[in-house]
Amino acid sequence: MSKLQRKIYSYSFLVPAAIVYIIIFIVPTFLSFFFSLTRWTLSDWEYIGLDNFITFFKEPYLSIGFRNTFIYAVVTCGLKVVLGLLLGVLLTGALRIKNYLRSVVFFPTLVSTIAVGITFSVMMHPTTGLINETLSFFGIKGPDWLGNPSIALLSVAMVDVWKGVGFATVIYIAGIMSIPEQYYEALQIDGGGSWHKFWHIILPLSRPATNSVIILAFIGGLRSFDLIWAMTKGGPGFSTDVIASIIYKQYQAGFYGLSTAGNVILFLFVSLLAFPLSRFLTRKEVDL
Amino acid sequence: MSRKGRLLTIEIVSVALSIILFWVPLYFVILTALKNPQEAARMNLDWPTEIRLWQNIKEVFVFRDYMLVRAFWNSTLLTVLSIVVLTVVSSMAAFVMQRRQDKASPWISFFVLAGLIIPPAVVPTIWVLNGLGLFKTMTGLVLVEVALGFPFCVMLYRGFMGTIPKDIDEAAVVDGYGGYRLFFQIIFPLLKPVTSTIIVTQAVVIFNDFVNPLYFLPGSKNVTLQLTLYNFTSQFISKWNLLFTDILLITIPPLILFIFFNKRIVAGMVAGSVKG
16 A cells, blocks of 8 residues: 555544544453452452352352343344244235335334333233233233243243334345346246245345344344343343343442453353354355 | 235235234323323223323423433433534544555454444443543443444445545545545545434434443433433333323434434445344
8 A cells, every 4th residue: 555545544534433432342341351350349359260250150040141141032033033034025025005014114123122111011911901901802811921930031022023023124125125136037937936936036045134134133132131121120030131131230239240240241142152153144145 | 816815915914913013002102191190000092081191291391300301401412412423433434444454454343343243341331431530421421322333333334435436535635635635525425325324323223222321321410311211110100191101202203213214214224234
């Protein structure tokens, strides 16, 4: 690169962003590795080795977070992929009302998560909630959606899918619309039906969209906090606690070292699952 | 069944589902915001005997010494300031990151893109902000929003910058332009489509942000809209009408953005996710 070019594209352009990004994001990330090994009061710390991590794995009310975080991420991600693909196919098809449906499906993405959480927790009230009242109209006794520890996490996950599926859908719509017309023409000449069209053209060729949706939804699921916090605060008991909500609870309780250890665990969790996943997915994409 | 018949069936089914899944919850929110406390407590879809929307709005606003007014102001300030800083800072960074390739480039890209995946370390960030005297301040929260939104914005800007031919730069240099004049007078105006996309998507994200204000701006003086909503759930325990009036009021700004910029928002989100 010539000297002139270096002068025009000077790294001084990066300085304002770098200052903020390094101080507020990069430095705390590195610091978290150190502080996770301490008992920490913000003004003072004491090195205690891996004690925080051992506590995290040993105490049931903390270790339940691993299981829940994983389940939550897999369930929300899986449903967003399946429903997003279905809606994507539907909304790029011949329907005359697809513009209306696109708007309706997408709108929840823009609504505040807290508002969505509160609205649904009211509708999921075991006796007077709208959902169970409707079910009882048909003679079905609905469960206590958020009060029953064995289904509460899944109930929250359903609301997460309701809110997030619009995003998955628009990614799929973009992916499907970018498939060249010739493929469909070739299929028509060969006489394939709409099932063939889906299975042999849309599904394989919208693979990049699938990858984006999987990675975004999975990482989002691993990190999610606000919806769970607005709906159950981790309860009943600890049955809907995820790593992110445990980080907040330990922070509130003043266990800053333990909270930071939770952050490091989440960091490792996300990196160990998300990086190999994205590499695996993109390798497949090249093979295609 | 004929092709037309099948199409019609799918249309009817999907409209019915959209009404049940999306319109009913929205209707429920609006309806509850119209009611008096007793009727709202029944949590049903019955039409209210008296429409109290105006009175509810007044009560929500007056509550706790006009907390909601303060929250609207704070949320607006947070959103506007963060977006101004974000667009300037990210477009500048993206300019050099896209145009210049040398040994440092892959490292810079790596650190920036890592920000899309890595969950921010909460307590150490508080510690750093505290050390700088910025914890519990609007400035501190704006910086946090900028730092966390930066990777996404850079990605969008960099993608778009690739479509602006380098010939323009060369022509400008021949005319005696320096780097900064080239960027601010020629390149930045050309980025307008992507800038407007970033403004709308980030406006929604930051306006709706709950986690960062919760951690970095605690205290009732500085409350943001999402925090009022969250706090009201415990304070309005038997006043569902007021809680849902609050929800309705908070949903209006994103709704307006949605009505006017639907296409922009969708385009931005798709571009960001597919490139990432």
